[in-house]
Amino acid sequence: MSPDLKTRLDKELKDDAEIRDLWLEGIYNRDHRQTFKKTNEFYDFIIIGAGTAGCVLARELIYNIPHINILVLEAGPPSTQINDIMRSPCAFHSAFRAVETDWGYSSEEQKMPGIIDPNKEVLNKGSHYPRGKVIGGCSTVNAMIYIRGQKADYDLWAAQGPEYKIWDYDHCLEAFKAVENNARKSTDEEFKKYHGFNGLLHVQDGQIDFDDIIKDVIKVAKNLGIPYNNDFNGVRQYGIGKHQHTMKDGKRFSLADGYLTDALRKVETYPPSKPFEIGSPHGLSDDAAKFVAVNVKSSAHVLNIIWDEKKKDENVAIGVKYFYDGRVHESFIAPKGEVIICGGAFNSAQILMLSGIGPKNNLEENNIKVRKELPVGRNLLDHPTCGITGKVSVLNGTGNSQLNYSSCGLELAMFYKGDNKGKVLNQKHFLDERPDIQLHVSTSLLDPVNATSGKKNDVLTLLSTLNLPSSVGHLELRSSNPFMHPKIFLNFYEKPDDLYLMMSSLKLSCEIFKQPPLSTVWGVESYEYKEMSDEDWEQYIREKTFSSSHACSTVKMAPESQGGCVDHRLQVYGTKNLRVADASIFPTIPAGNLNAPVAMVAWRASRLIEEDYKNKA
Ligand SMILES: Cc1cc2nc3c(=O)[nH]c(=O)nc-3n(C[C@H](O)[C@H](O)[C@H](O)COP(=O)(O)OP(=O)(O)OC[C@H]3O[C@@H](n4cnc5c(N)ncnc54)[C@H](O)[C@@H]3O)c2cc1C
Structure with a gap:
């Protein structure tokens, strides 16, 4: 990493207080005076977050829908610019503790009545909660264990109603296999039934x-x-x-490695530099070169969804507002386009709430106008x-x-x-x-x-x-x-x-x-x-x-009457052009590690989005 970049990143990422002051004192005023940068860029899809889900989704959409363009906004830096630690499985502890690639979250200390003696108060201590803030998201810093959960987990998701059938185990297994590239070659028939060998996520x-x-x-x-x-x-x-592990040749293999790198058109780094060129290690493969339309901006922190103010009651998403290169930017979606939030279980919920979608009380106490009351954040599983x-x-x-x-x-x-x-x-x-x-x-x-x-x-x-x-x-x-x-x-x-x-x-x-x-x-x-x-x-x-850093279900997929925030096609209730596709939509937590299930959800989401896109006039 260049010394300049490191200084900028340190300033941006380590000194939260300075950024908050900047936000509170400066950006807000600028915003109101309309002097922020209008990019006049229109995209078919804007994906918020290049983590496990965002990477799979970007690649699957660009490969399956002709003539579209996609903007991926990622708050963290590109992993390749941080260091080689992330590649080395033995160093995963350092990876998830690295200041520049971690959101630095902590859980709250909680007192509650004891279970053994309910008359005594007991304490759950608060502690650091790792979350990858980097291209590849948590898949760039996790422990690489490849476990999907059990058949019964997904059949439970499907049991929520006839339309949820698309989430039963058979459908999920199809997606798990499509994503997976398993290196265990001496396989028996049973192993073949459950595993994929042609996907882009390497497992060994x-x-x-x-x-x-x-x-x-x-x-x-x-x-x-x-x-x-x-x-x-x-x-x-x-x-x-x-x-088994998400590794290739003994090294970490993130979802960005598999699903983003070869679909990149360019990576805008912070500060902006010239795009990677075709043939460079992070540029396009020849095969991907014809898909010249994924624009990944790293160090681009999404602030909120932009709504169509002319259609107030419909909550039509038309774009996103984000902090990038020292100022606030706006990017918009084309007429058939969508915004897809893939910010992970904490941040997807936060982005929705900042945009007026969430529990009334919590929004109002933070002076946020309620656009749609939903139990966003209320169902945190781990x-x-x-x-x-x-x-x-x-x-x-x-x-x-x-x-x-x-x-x-x-x-x-x-x-x-x-x-x-x-x-x-x-x-x-x-x-x-x-x-x-x-x-x-x-x-x-x-x-x-x-x-x-x-x-x-x-x-x-x-x-x-x-x-x-x-x-x-x-x-x-x-x-x-x-x-x-x-x-x-x-x-x-x-x-x-x-x-x-x-x-x-x-x-x-x-x-x-x-x-x-x-x-x-x-x-x-x-x-x-x-x-x-x-x-x-x-x-x-x-x-x-x-x-275990397996936060999920904060924007649950379920009928609205049963505490759901998104429907079976992952569309946010009471809005248009807005979906969530990541760990936050899990109706229940799978009995295993979450990276593979998130990639599976993103793959399935790409098929739903493709169908809806093609059906739009
Ligand atoms: C330390 C650790 C160990 C783990 N070990 C394992 C394991 O061994 N096996 C396993 O299967 N799972 C493991 N997990 C869990 C698994 O990796 C995650 O559940 C999964 O990667 C989550 O995927 P996601 O797409 O939902 O979110 P993420 O991968 O977190 O992606 C969200 C992305 O969105 C970005 N983002 C968030 N907010 C914004 C914003 N406002 N603007 C722009 N970008 C934003 C983030 O920076 C991030 O890159 C582990 C997780 C951690 C942290």
Whole structure:
């Protein structure tokens, strides 16, 4: 990155306060005096956000609809200009903590009545909530685990009404396969049934041989009755096995790598520089050169939707307003065009609310005119994660060997069902067709809460993630200033079931540590676990839980009468020319990681948009 660019980025991205002042004092006035830059640019589609969804959507639209042009506005910088860290799987922790590519969000601290003793108040601490602010969005900074969730997740989406049939598992599977390019070549027929080999998202098996201690965890699991699973995205999810990853040749593969780079016409960097040229690493492939119409602007922060003021009651979107190159710009859509918000679960909700679509109270307290009252932000779902760290007495240097260049340290996983009374688990839970816990096994100190508690090279970490939680959080605007972060209330463990499920999984982790050869040969011993009462467990869980960064469902796809914000075709209720297509539309949270489901949603959205575009006169 050039020193000049770095200085500009540091100024823009690190010093939020300065930007907010600029906004409040200057931009607003300029805006009112109409001296902001009118670009007079018209696009068929304006896509807000070049994250997982935005990248897939841009490419699919430009390849499938002839003679259109697209503007993609991304608030973050191009990933290639930041550094190589993002390519290296072992450095994913640095990637999501990098100031210049992270939104810097935090969840709010929350007090609530205890579950074990409702007369006592308990505390969920607030903490940093990573979100990629970069071309590729979270797919550029995530842990690269490729898990889609279960058939039942998507059949639930489809069960909302006959028109939702287009979201049942069969339809979703078609899209998962269309996006995927799986490198596992020695495939049996069953694997082929569930996987795609011609998509643009590269997926591959982990590249490392397991350490001896990890092999012994697999033995222990087997002894406990947990079967081996060769494909968590296949016919069944339960069991123990290796994850597949969104990687190519051992390096991170983001959705921008697959879906944006070869569809780019030009990338306008900040400050604007000459467009990449055909033949350059970030320019067009020969094949893509004929599609000369995707304009990606990075460091372009969208402020709000522009509405057609002549048709006030119809809420017709005609363009977007964005902050770019030091001033406010406007870009508009052509007559058959649309604005598609792909800003991710926090930002898509925020952009809608800033544009007058959201809960009346929250908008009015921020002096935003309500155009359409909808429960935007009210249904924030997420996967809580909590870990148990084992101290390993036999020094094995595993932290170094597992966390090598092509591994992010999250290779081995187990899926099983938790117990909603918090009891230790047995075989019935291990063979349940609807597992709700994902357990990561690692010899790295991956748990941020425990990261300072032990030596680096002699640990065994078991991280439990609640994949089907019933607690629901919410998001609200803090201010009408688009640069201010919204308030994020995760509400973890508001519902008793969630606490007990987590408790049962942590108890299983303690049992795993006690099994030979882990206890005998390796001397594994929990750092935390003594004999704990359920009340102790509650305190432990609340203290050590962090988010898996799987926020979703804040702009839920559902009938409006049932809390929906977008319909089955992802159109925002009470508006025209406006859709949302990203993690925020999930009706319920899938029992797995979210990158693949988001890419799937974007692919399906592209087909819906194409149909509607072609049907317009
Ligand atoms: C640290 C971390 C680890 C994760 N690990 C995994 C994993 O291992 N496997 C997995 O499957 N999933 C994982 N996830 C989750 C997964 O990556 C995300 O759920 C998914 O990428 C979200 O896609 P999206 O398109 O909804 O949003 P994003 O990818 O967040 O894209 C939104 C884009 O919009 C841009 N944007 C937002 N607001 C504006 C604005 N106002 N103007 C312009 N641009 C804007 C953002 O900068 C961003 O680029 C992880 C996420 C994180 C953060």
